[in-house]
Amino acid sequence: MEKIRLFDLTRQVQTLKDDLEEALRAAFATGQFILGPNVGAFESEFSDFLGCPYAISTGSGTGALQIAYQAIGLEPGDRIVTVPTTYIATAMAAATLGGIPEFVDINPENGRMDLNMLRERLSNAKRQGTLRRYKAIVPVHLYGFTEDMEHILQVSDEFGLPVIEDACQAHGAWMTVKNQKVMAGTAGKIGCFSFYPTKNLGAFGDGGMVVTGDPALAERLGMLRNYGQKNERHRHFVVAGNNRLDEIQAACLRVKLPHLDSFNLRRREIAAYYNEQFADVPLGLPPEEPEGTHAVYHLYVVQSPERDALSVHLARQGVETAIHYPTPIHLQPAFKSLGHHEGAFPNAERFAKRVLTLPLYPELTVAEAETVVAAVKDFF
Ligand SMILES: Cc1ncc(COP(=O)(O)O)c(C=O)c1O
Structure with missing residues (x-):
């Protein structure tokens, strides 16, 4: 595979x-x-x-x-x-x-x-x-x-x-x-x-x-x-x-x-394809772009309460994922001296527990994007 x-x-x-x-x-x-x-x-x-x-x-x-x-x-x-x-x-x-x-x-x-x-x-x-x-x-x-x-x-x-x-x-x-x-x-x-x-x-x-x-x-x-x-x-x-x-x-x-603009456009096309394919899947999708803005999809990040199980399932199907970022920075050991505890910033904390990054870069092929979609749908 x-x-x-x-x-x-x-x-x-x-x-x-x-x-x-x-x-x-x-x-x-x-x-x-x-x-x-x-x-x-x-x-x-x-x-x-x-x-x-x-x-x-x-x-x-x-x-x-x-x-x-x-x-x-x-x-x-x-x-x-x-x-x-x-x-x-x-x-x-x-x-x-x-x-x-x-x-x-x-x-x-x-x-x-x-x-x-x-x-x-x-x-x-x-x-x-x-x-x-x-x-x-x-x-x-x-x-x-x-x-x-x-x-x-x-x-x-x-x-x-x-x-x-x-x-x-x-x-x-x-x-x-x-x-x-x-x-x-x-x-x-x-x-x-x-x-x-x-x-x-x-x-x-x-x-x-x-x-x-x-x-x-x-x-x-x-x-x-x-x-x-x-x-x-x-x-x-x-x-x-x-x-x-x-x-x-x-x-x-x-x-x-x-080539940056054309690379960014390709990122947007892949993101649009994912958004369309995941419309009926119980996943939190990237936010809609507010009018008058243009996102460049550095990362394609979805949200799910079953994030860890989804990531294991995708790995089994050969789809690599990552978490950006698993620990909100107020809870990082390096910032312990600031005295923050869990619950200080609940939205950021909830986000960190749910986010999962799917493959997206300008050279990702259509066939690969289709495989990613099929593997995600297969999980749900
Ligand atoms: C949001 C953000 N800020 C700062 C940095 C730091 O950049 P660098 O890794 O080039 O030091 C990065 C990337 O790593 C980043 O994603």
Whole structure:
């Protein structure tokens, strides 16, 4: 029995093999492997793709979040507000700087940040005089679905807090803000992307990007990813580490970027097929895309109270699945010191017990998608 993998990264390499090999040969020939021509060109092409003035590449998505938090002035003891239903990096990047991730629950209907809870939390902080310790609101465009940026930006204005978007799973997704089409990652002060290999735009190793429309922030972000240097070497303006994208990853990402929209469309087609096929199956499906938004299905995540049995059944039928994410981050041992217990964020906790990710990537074949559907239907 041929196994159906959750992702098969070798297929995209095959599709783009000649172009990738050519790009690598050219990159090797330059002899410039740190902040060389491909890094600069990729930053400029990614900023054009998003229609955002400044893009600064980093060593990873986590690195992107770290320098974003530093750039907006996060100091030890300061807080960021995010959701517990995300990859741990959203919170970990702040915690590694001495920051405190504070969580608000998700809305059970659509998995988005509960904005009433967000407002309540910030109102309380204002009343108690602690609002100045809050440095950013961090919405996550999870699974390639956009957050409700229109309303998050209203809260941001109301409390004078910048928004840092975690767009690590949402390259090419867009939403509508004030009647304008806005790419995920470009609505707030800073947007953060990851090029982890399985992402919609994936490298052959680690990589990331921060984007912003603010020239002063862009300059600061550029320094923060490169030992505090601007354009001149050996002059360090701020304390910072090494958080750079390498030239070889940039060369490969430049080959892939022109294909991102078509890869995303293929993801959407497979998702539409699954949605249609599962319409009569007792499964919680991904949320409907709100009008004026465009999801890019980084992951196709269903929900079921029988999640574990379903996953065992699918494995027996050769269909690989995964759980994104089995433990909401407020209950992770690493965040024990925050003092959260089970029941603190019931929607996020229920979600974590029910979610299951089915195979979906641009190169998944029609026959494989049909096998996945048949195996799911067979369970029910
Ligand atoms: C939502 C989210 N945030 C942050 C990250 C961190 O990115 P990276 O793995 O490139 O550090 C990831 C991906 O791994 C992610 O999915």
